[in-house]
Amino acid sequence: MTENKQKSAIRPTDPAPGGSPHELDWLDGDIPRSRLFDDTYYSRHGGLAETGHVFIGWSGAGRRWRSGSDCTIAELGFGAGMNFLETVRQWRAQRQGAARLHYVSFEAYPMSRDDLARTLAPWPELRDLAPLLVEAWEPEAPVIDIAFVPDVRLCVHFADANARLPSLPLLADAWYLDGFAPARNPQMWSEELMREVFAHTAPGGAFATYTAAGWVRRNLEKAGFEVSREKGFAGKREMLRGVRPL
Numbered sequence: 522m523t524e525n526k527q528k529s530a531i532r533p534t535d536p537a538p539g540g541s542p543h544e545l546d547w548l549d550g551d552i553p554r555s556r557l558f559d560d561t562y563y564s565r566h567g568g569l570a571e572t573g574h575v576f577i578g579w580s581g582a583g584r585r586w587r588s589g590s591d592c593t594i595a596e597l598g599f600g601a602g603m604n605f606l607e608t609v610r611q612w613r614a615q616r617q618g619a620a621r622l623h624y625v626s627f628e629a630y631p632m633s634r635d636d637l638a639r640t641l642a643p644w645p646e647l648r649d650l651a652p653l654l655v656e657a658w659e660p661e662a663p664v665i666d667i668a669f670v671p672d673v674r675l676c677v678h679f680a681d682a683n684a685r686l687p688s689l690p691l692l693a694d695a696w697y698l699d700g701f702a703p704a705r706n707p708q709m710w711s712e713e714l715m716r717e718v719f720a721h722t723a724p725g726g727a728f729a730t731y732t733a734a735g736w737v738r739r740n741l742e743k744a745g746f747e748v749s750r751e752k753g754f755a756g757k758r759e760m761l762r763g764v765r766p767l
């Protein structure tokens with residue numbers, strides 16, 4: 522994508538972050554699609570398997586908890602919490618010793634509780650965890666900060682990541698960059714925000730994302746990450762991961 526196209530892309534300014542519930546259409550009955558961004562929340566072919574491949578796998582988070590280390594994961598775009606719940610599911614099955622999980626995410630246009638429940642309902646794998654999230658969901662608050670299950674702390678900031686991240690004392694081991702397609706939501710992939718992501722990554726920590734867009738890769742490189750192209754999930758040729766050098 523060229524810089525010009527980036528600038529002329531639709532920049533959603535309404536509703537205001539934290540304002541009225543995000544308006545959705547439903548594809549095939551249960552896949553939410555944002556009207557504001559004209560994009561779906563997850564790939565109809567991927568779902569949880571894509572979370573495992575792209576985010577848990579390539580960010581190094583899984584490797585970390587399998588080695589018995591505590592893990593702080595940060596995410597741009599909490600959405601319906603599918604990445605979060607799948608992360609907790611895999612963490613519970615795989616973690617060694619007493620390794621703890623801290624998950625911090627940002628969501629500027631939160632779903633209503635009913636839409637969250639509807640999005641999560643079709644996933645049998647999440648049957649025991651999804652109701653806990655629905656119960657805790659309070660998008661009117663500025664932030665949710667809870668002990669989700671023992672040894673898992675969940676913190677969701679209901680704010681524009683561009684505004685909230687810079688002031689947070691956060692150092693993540695792994696970042697999931699999941700803010701809708703870059704062409705439809707360029708402010709979630711800007712050089713400024715990627716610099717903030719880098720500044721909030723522990724040395725040796727990593728990000729993973731499904732996109733392989735050239736301008737996003739360049740923004741991440743300019744921010745300081747050592748970026749590589751990896752095999753994408755299923756039909757997707759490439760995705761990106763990057764490491765903050767030690």
Ligand SMILES: C[S@@+](CC[C@H](N)C(=O)[O-])C[C@H]1O[C@@H](n2cnc3c(N)ncnc32)[C@H](O)[C@@H]1O
Nearest residue numbers: 598599600601602603604628629630681682701
């Ligand atoms: C692809 S969805 C995320 C899916 C989610 N990770 C999941 O597992 O369900 C992208 C999310 O980014 C949110 N978003 C878009 N722009 C944002 C911004 N500037 N700050 C915070 N969140 C934003 C959208 O409202 C949407 O929920």
